[in-house]
Amino acid sequence: MNKKKVYPQWFLVIPLLLYVGFFLLPSLLGVFYSFTDWGRNTPRDGLHTVGLQNYIDIFTSNKNYASGIVNTLKFTVISNIVKIIPALFLAIILYEGLKGMGVYRTIFYLPSIIPFVIIGIVFTSVLNYKNGLLNTALEAIGLGVLKQKWLSDLGVVWTSIFMVDAWRGIGYVMTIFMTGLSTIDRSYYEAAKVDGANFWQRLWHVTLPMMRGAIMINLVFGVTYGLKVFDIVYVLTNGGPGHATEVITTYSFQLYGAGQYGMATAFNSILLLITAVIGIVIVRVMSRKGAA
């Protein structure tokens, strides 16, 4: 069979063009512009290269831009820990055959199909200090001491963001784990039980190694989501109070709005670099697995 004729190469043309033109090219162009003073005034003043000035500004200016990068990394790590670990145990609990498993699964998954913007708006109400559902509920069960200014107190604002993010994401992560669990042969557990293995031993020696695929998927989705996070921060706190919860994408959007395009693309290029490094590592691992 003539492969050239049967599988025409032109099937690839349009997706490749779109991908290169509207995905890759803008990113590379962004790297170029990050070394310039590109901005709202460029049509009048012309474009000038400024070397590393934008990057130097990010790391040295008194506007605390660097904290946006630290916060992005912090969000990526913590938001994944608070989702993945509870989701794993929930998946195991449900999968072991709890009554009502199907209903719980649907309920837990529900938040992840709602737009972030809407979740953000709803939780500005839930987390409202005076009338919000959370503080009211805490008071009602006698835990009024735990009441907080969830979205304006520097000490708890990150906790609030992680809570809302977990509220949306745990069910999704859990569902992927459940798919992973369903691929494990039950006989492994029976053998482990015969050997007298307890819950933790079974988890460590059977469940986790057999779920490498599901863990990998959750990490890949979780990490890329975390690094690119925008919606939830933008709607819940808009980077505030002050600049306490700014991430790379919110700074970039602000600088774009202020007409400092060069600076904004510098931020995007830093994000591109971080995701590229992580992405290349992951694709390497994946392609090695494919070759084996």
Add this chain to the structure above:
Amino acid sequence: MKLPNNRIHKKRIRLETVLKQLLCIFLSVLVLAPMFLVIINSFKTKNESARMNLSFPKEWLFSNYADVFQKADLLTGFLNSLIYALVSTTVGVLLCAMAAYVLSRKRTKINNFIYYFLICGLFFPVNYITLVRVFQWLNLNNTRFGIILVFTSAMIPFCIFTIYSFVETVPRELDEAAVIDGAGPVTLFFQVILPLLKPTLITCFVLQFMGVWNDFLTPLYMSSTSKLFPMTMSVYQFFGRNGSYWNYVFADIVLTIIPVLVVYGIGQRYIIGGATAGAVKG
């Protein structure tokens, strides 16, 4: 000898089950309470809804929905979202099916490179600032066509990744049989292969449709007139203008979510298994 031991064991299991049930019920309440809050408050008066509690409205104001429908210009938002999601997803999934099929069937060095080159896009962020620039050059800025192009381009890595692994499950003997029967490459793909890819295509379609419907960042950068706003943007704008009218805001939210729920309801069984099964099994 064994009996008492067994009874203790049974008791422990029963206690465990009760605790697990309690945990799941508690978590379900945590998930459902905010949703209930939204629905119940969307029927209240402005003052009543400002208290943001879970009590039933004194008087059910169904008219809130009619008010919002006019005030928020929901129809424009709805139609825009529908056009963006439907067109970009249909075109994107179809194009990716064609490409993933060739990449999977004809694994030359160059095609393997192209595959991993496309997959890298799973990780990269879209640089909207320069994308706006590119669109200005092409005169696509602030057009529906442009926004659709952005969505289609952005879903390519995910769709290729998902469909590629599924194509392997379609036996090659089918291709050979069709070719012997005299089918050309286009007939072979559209009449023999494509129908067999249906499960994964639906998975991609549903996930990407919801992804586009829920997306906020793309229209935030790419549309500067309200005529082009999808529902997420119009809800956000509406919230900005009418932040103190929680009854309207919540009614607006309910109307925005309904289409997503419908698509989810229809495509539910394809989403979870299909999206991940291939990769999870490794």
